[in-house]
Amino acid sequence: MPEATGTSVPAFEAIGLTRSYRLDGGVLVDALRGVSLRIGQGEFAAIVGPSGSGKSTLMHLLGCLDRPTSGTLRVNGVDVATLDDARLADLRNRTIGFVFQSFHLLARTSALDNVALPLVYRGVSRAGRRERAKAALEAVGLGHRLTHRPSQMSGGEQQRVAIARALVGDPRVLLADEPTGNLDTRNGEEVMGLLERLNEGGVAVVLVTHDADVAARARRQIHVRDGRIERDT
Amino acid sequence: MRTAEALRMAVEALRVNRLRSMLTMLGVIIGVLSVVILVAIGTGAKNAVEKEIAGLGSNIILVVPGQVGLGAAPTQSRLDLSDVAYVRRVVGDPSKVTVAVNSGEPVRVGRVEVFATLTGTDENMPHVFDRPLRRGRYLTETDVDTRRRVVILGSEVAAKLFGDVDPIGRQVTIAGVRFRVIGVYETVGSTFGVARDQEVHLPVTTAQRLIGLPRINGIAVGASGPDEIEPLRQRVVAALAARYPGETFSAVTQTQLLGTIGTVLGMLTGVLAAIAGISLLVGGVGVSNIMLVGVRERTKEIGLRKALGARGRDILGQFLIEAVLLTTIGGVIGILTGVGGALLIQAVSPVPASITWWSIVLAFGVSAAVGVFFGVAPARRAARLDPVVALRTD
Structure with a gap:
């Protein structure tokens, strides 16, 4: 896959993105109505907006989980429209790390194997996966919890496992969808601190949130309303 | 992955x-x-x-008059001992050709009576069929030539008539005629529902006189090897057809049956x-x-x-x-x-x-x-x- 490098190429470059859904009843919903934005390498941005604003749809498009109805999206300089599903999966695997509101950890799997999961799809050997997963867990301060299962950990710890999983493949960008939404203030604070530290290490972080306090931690706020960017500060 | x-x-x-x-x-x-x-x-x-089937012996060809097969009408045999001699000449090795005359008769010893399958055959039977003896001897050429009144009993017949007593040298009565027992076969089980342990073998000539007909029921030929079966079968059938123009003869091989x-x-x-x-x-x-x-x-x-x-x-x-x-x-x-x-x-x-x-x-x-x-x-x-x-x- 051709992959442009260097700081001159933005992590995300969206031009006139739209996304429409047809509901079961046949009603057409325009979730995004033409969004253009650039997010540079190493930026820390928050996509903010009320529920139904289209911010989650935007994040799914940025994360290459979904394809736009129209418009162009370049991720690290690569136009996603030119990629088939398998290459898109590979792009997600190598370039983007996901953090979800509800963690999405595999319940019966140890923290170590949860973190190692993205590497399975990259063909890394079992020993190599374990080694890198251990390092990632140590980086989020969970070096002592390697064999614990999600049910044996607090919400904050689970989200840190999820962040370790997002990090294990050395992505350029972390996409975090309401990462503190299911956490209490103290754990939320801890997770935000972790994301900030990672950003300082050079990884671009894009948060999606409706929490103004969380959004305020980012250096840039992109306000989305009714499928359009309302304000970008 | x-x-x-x-x-x-x-x-x-x-x-x-x-x-x-x-x-x-x-x-x-x-x-x-x-x-x-x-x-x-x-x-x-x-x-x-x-x-x-394999227990019968190896490489056997059974020659019978008429057609063989399901639905074929039973044919009155017109073969007699001269045909056996003829087939012997065709085959070349006389010891590899034997004969069968079949009948069912009660066999009696004192008051004990057993219904048995009588098979008239000759001294070549053990060269063609696999039929080991438990005791005594097989038929000899002299037995056949002189129409001796001797029998070899199937193991089941022997057991029913004599129990634990050794039957060799003892007398049995078939259709009012007394026979001397010269041998007892090993138990071999049955083939196609024919209980071979219920057979009684006697010289073919003696059997013909007992039945009152000069006919025979079939001729059995033993081939020297599996590859010989088919050519030999064709030769025998062709020879018989030439001898009796317009009549059919069948030769069934074990391979066909199998x-x-x-x-x-x-x-x-x-x-x-x-x-x-x-x-x-x-x-x-x-x-x-x-x-x-x-x-x-x-x-x-x-x-x-x-x-x-x-x-x-x-x-x-x-x-x-x-x-x-x-x-x-x-x-x-x-x-x-x-x-x-x-x-x-x-x-x-x-x-x-x-x-x-x-x-x-x-x-x-x-x-x-x-x-x-x-x-x-x-x-x-x-x-x-x-x-x-x-x-x-x-």
Whole structure:
């Protein structure tokens, strides 16, 4: 896959993105109505907006989980429209790390194997996966919890496992969808601190949130309303 | 994604739903089990019949007047001993040609009477047929030439008439004529319902006089090797047809008998296996069903895996391997229990059962194929899940 490098190429470059859904009843919903934005390498941005604003749809498009109805999206300089599903999966695997509101950890799997999961799809050997997963867990301060299962950990710890999983493949960008939404203030604070530290290490972080306090931690706020960017500060 | 990894995940998935996996496997187990057992029984029956035919001796050609086959009218024999001499000249080796005259008569010793199959034959009988003696001797040329009143008893006749007493040298009465016992055959069992242990052999000449007809029922020729059978058969039939223009003679070989019976029993085995195969198919539907449930349950997991970089192909492989694992484990258990069951049937019942390696390979292959066939639809459904929708599912 051709992959442009260097700081001159933005992590995300969206031009006139739209996304429409047809509901079961046949009603057409325009979730995004033409969004253009650039997010540079190493930026820390928050996509903010009320529920139904289209911010989650935007994040799914940025994360290459979904394809736009129209418009162009370049991720690290690569136009996603030119990629088939398998290459898109590979792009997600190598370039983007996901953090979800509800963690999405595999319940019966140890923290170590949860973190190692993205590497399975990259063909890394079992020993190599374990080694890198251990390092990632140590980086989020969970070096002592390697064999614990999600049910044996607090919400904050689970989200840190999820962040370790997002990090294990050395992505350029972390996409975090309401990462503190299911956490209490103290754990939320801890997770935000972790994301900030990672950003300082050079990884671009894009948060999606409706929490103004969380959004305020980012250096840039992109306000989305009714499928359009309302304000970008 | 590597196969080893997919296999590990599949094992884990099956272990998590242990009871459900076992119940699903049960359908496959029952199917494979019945295929293995029924094929074993069918093959066993075929082997038993083939053993009976082979037990007659090797490379035998039976020459009889008329047509042989189902529905053919019985023919009055016109062959006599001069024809036997003629066939001997045709064959070249006189010792490889023998004769049979058959009749049923009661055989009596004192007050004990047994109904036996009388077979008039000659000194060459043991050169053609495989008929070991337990005691005494075979017929001799002199016995035949001088129409001696001597008999060799089948083991069952001997036991009924004499019990534990050695019959050699003793007298039996057949149709009012007294005969001296010169031999007793080993037990050989029956061939095509002919209880050969109930036979009584006597010189063919003596038998003809006893029956009052100069005819013979058939001529048996022993070929020197398997390759000799067919040319010899054709030569004998052609020679007899030349001697009696306008009449038909048939020569049946063991190979022909084996072929006919083998075909019939092979078909029977096939039908049994097909019936058992239907239950395997039903087992496969169960696998499909449970895999669909599994895909639905794990929608979120599939969505997550896709978000983390799994391609459709990876997800497809994962679920396909799971389905194949389910059916092949079921297949192996089915094979083991089926082999055990066949051995048990063999041991405790008169039904012969014979396990063949091909039925085991086939059962394993079919169960794996069932896994692929019935796993494809659920696995494709999983592979096509939209990660956005899948992750949203709660």
